Amino acid sequence: MTEKLKLSRRQIVRGILATTAFGLTSKFGTGCSSQSGTGQTSEDEPLVVGFIYVGPKDDFGYNQSHAEGAAAVAELTGFKVIEQANVPETQAVQETMREMIEIDGAKVLFPTSFGYFDPHILEIAEEFPDVQFFHAGGLYEEGMPANVGSYFGYIDEAQYLAGIVAAHNTKTGKLGFVAAKPIPQVLRNINGYTLGAKSINPEITTQVVFTGDWAAPVKEAEAVNSMVNQGADVITCHVDSPKVVIETASKRGVFCTGYHTDQSALAPEAYLTGAEWDWKSIYTQYANWVKEGKSLMNGDIPHIVRGGLAENFWELSPYGPAVSEAAKADAEAIKEKFADASMVIYSGELKDNEGQVILSDGEAYEQQAIELETTDWLVDGVQGSV
Amino acid sequence: MFLTAIDRYSWRKSLEAICIPVGAVLVALIIFGVFCAVVGANPFGVYGSIYKAAFGGWSAWQRTFIQASPLMLSALCTVLPARLGLVIIGNEGALVMGGLGAIAVGLSLGESLPPLLVQIGMAMGGMLFGGIWIAIAGALRHYRAVNETISSLLLNYIAIAFLNHLVGGPMRDPSSLNKPSTFPIAEINRLGDIPGTRIHYGLLYGLIACIVAYILIQRTTFGFAARTAGGNVRAAQIAGLPVGKLTIIICFLAGSCAGLAGMVEVAAVHGVANESLNVGYGYGGILVAFVARHNPLASALVATLLGGILASGGILQRSHDLPDATVLVFQGLVFLMVLYSDSLYGRFAFFQERETLPSNLSPIE
Amino acid sequence: MAQALGWWGVPLGIIAGTFRGSVPFLFVSLGECLTEKSGKINLGLEGTLLTGAMSSYAISYLTGSPWLGVIGAGLAGMALGAIHGWLSQQPRVNDVAVGIAMIIFGSGVAFFLGKPFIKPSAPQLPTIDLGNWSNLTQVQAALKISPLFILGMAIAFLMQWFFKSTRWGLYVRAVGDNPDAARAMGISVFKVRMVSIIVGSFLAGIGGAALSLYYPGVWTERISSGQGLIAVALVIFARWNPIQCLYASLLFGGARSLGPALQSVGIDWGYYLFNAVPYVLTLAIMIITCSPKRRLTGAPGALGTDK
Known part of the structure; x- marks a missing residue:
């Protein structure tokens, strides 16, 4: 019980610190971008993170494991998670990403199915250079958009x-x-x-x-x-x-x-x-990185994140x-x-x-x-x- | 039906042709609203979101058109044979085969020819493969009296198995790691977007195909022959019409439209052929065709409507916490209502021709 | 003690797969057979199958009684059948189109309501173990027959008798063959078709229960993967004869276990093509048996027309 309490207190403290950091960077962000009118981004406005699944969320398998990770991000302070399930690997997913960015204001996207990567994420990422795209399993190569990152675990x-x-x-x-x-x-x-x-x-x-x-x-x-x-x-x-x-x-x-x-x-x-899979810890880590103001674009977050047990990718x-x-x-x-x-x-x-x-x-x-x-x-x- | 009605009937008939389907969509919206209210979502909020996501602004319209464009071409695969009285549901298979035909041409031509010629070649390949696929169903119908609905349904499954087999083995690009695909076509040969939009040229193909199909059916002797044969095969045969040839040609044209849709998916969206060709555009197209009452121009409109419904599926999940199946329920309701509305023509006295016009109304025609 | 069967595993696997996999095919095809005999086609049985699978699983989980689930599945099927039966008989409304709209609507309803039941495990239907004479566990497992299979077989024979020897069976056939003549005989075409479609959908709903409460015995959104649509082809394969529906269901059920059975003894080329075997077979049989000179034996005359 006390252990739990301590953890949550620590999380809150970390959350507050991170929010402040994020507030700063997001102000820089809006300062640089040509869009105006969204100037009221402040400390209390949560960072919108979008998750996209290829099948139903509660399938006792791949999509559920990611949805559990998304739920962990939703628990963190300062984040708003939006989700969409059953999105086929066609132009539909490009439109979903676009909607999440344009309508819901997502700044970070996790399109989780392998087939979303090429060409869909690569195309949309080029169009929205200030949104970060993290993809499960894709192979990031030199020359791909700087705002694309890939993660996967050595579950073997x-x-x-x-x-x-x-x-x-x-x-x-x-x-x-x-x-x-x-x-x-x-x-x-x-x-x-x-x-x-x-x-x-x-x-x-x-x-x-x-x-x-x-x-x-x-x-x-x-x-x-x-x-x-x-x-x-x-x-x-x-x-x-x-x-x-x-x-x-x-x-x-x-x-x-x-x-x-x-x-x-x-x-x-x-x-x-x-x-x-232990996507909870991976997604929490990404969330915290972004909150701390780190990004793929300025090189603070590596484009390829891989790991095994040592990095908490599986249990x-x-x-x-x-x-x-x-x-x-x-x-x-x-x-x-x-x-x-x-x-x-x-x-x-x-x-x-x-x-x-x-x-x-x-x-x-x-x-x-x-x-x-x-x-x-x-x-x-x-x-x-x- | 909407458009031709204007020059043929009086304003009352035209009004009927507009009011009945629109009314059906409205009733479906009301039922869906009740459904939403029952599961705890605010119906008016849901309506607003659907409108915003599908038709609220240029970006939303583009989203709708992107969803609609494969449906227009795929719908023609059912529309054209319907004029002969045939019910073809092999759209999905023809689309898949078209995609395979397009990739085969695209890969074998490579960069040996100017991109425009390669693109034309891919389109021809797609249309040829898709066309042959449905022509098989037509030929079986004519020469062996095999029910075309069932044979085209079976051909869907065969085409999909064929695609999976080729993509997973003989045609697989070893570097397509975790999603087995064919080798990609050269970047330069890809179909681009219509300038100033993010809609690829497939939409244009779809619209042109719908218009051409309309002219072919309504305004040419070939179309007249087809409609005659569709009305009464025996009479047509007695009149000396080559029914067999007509059947196979129409089925070929129908399949080539769906095949073109497959080519567009390959050349504009994926750049490769893989299992993403088989995502249900075919079945969507069948519905579009029936709801449009097999009118090619109306098909374009209905495809846009279905595109709009599909485009709004996401926002129901994200903004209203409704499960992903909600859009299926909505889609099902709309189509059931619109199909039902077909039976209402002629049932409302208001829309009927008056023998003698009431004195306070002057005739428009 | 289990031991490897080697090549004997292939025929055993196919036999076992036949018993297990044919049950949903059997019920859906019998339902479709009745429907088509009355002169209408119902492609929407795919949606009915899914709704049946979902509702039986949900009811079995909530009440603890799988048999209540089976009945619930049938009733849910009837509800969808009533929509199809009424709608597809309206003037100018095409039954194929309504069927496809019903696939979307039925699966939408099933997926929507089925979300909370994907995770829990529902009580399954009991099985009749005919294999206890053998000390091979493989044989014992292969001969775990579902009572639904026995029931389906009984219904097949019953339906055959119904068509052949009862007055009501005659009505259904008359309506399906020549609705105008049936009308002249004073039969209500609308009512006969309505009842045929509703009863057919009841059977298809039970087919769904076989999927979720017997084999493979789970509720997921991918449980049917097109079996309802295939049953429509299967009826033609069986030439609208209930007994032949039984044989065709056995064949289709067995064909699906061919791929895995062969892979497990080391033949693993072209498993996608193996999946297409039943469809190719049906098409081939249709090509061979159809002829432009005469109608297929057993084919209802009004099928595929607007009459």
């Missing part, structure tokens, strides 16, 4: 830990992975998961089924069923909404690990752990009742190494599942390695092809 670290736990719980040595599409973010999670499992037992294999769709409940359930039929006894996934996968696995009497958000409530017995769901002490100990040991950024997932010798050498002995990909953001291979031990 969390998948690695989930793989460790899964390895302790599988009896057949076969894990199942329901994946939406063979794209780098998904492939990287499959690799991380498999490598984690293989660190416990090198014989373990992961079967992958691609559904081809970000949200296809019936196909996802079919995928779980067919993998369980083939002997997989721990299932995980990378789809927009893992609810179907978790519930189907639990009905089939096998274990599962979650993704995006905490799904333990859906399968209290079968749920081992899960890789959860692990609490372990379920089926997780043994030994599994917890193994996972926690590696988790500590992630926390101090001393853990390297991808190190040689590493082969893909077609026998090609990805990393030879002595080589390694640090998490920051740009090669990992273009992953187009599956690690040895994965059954499935890109």
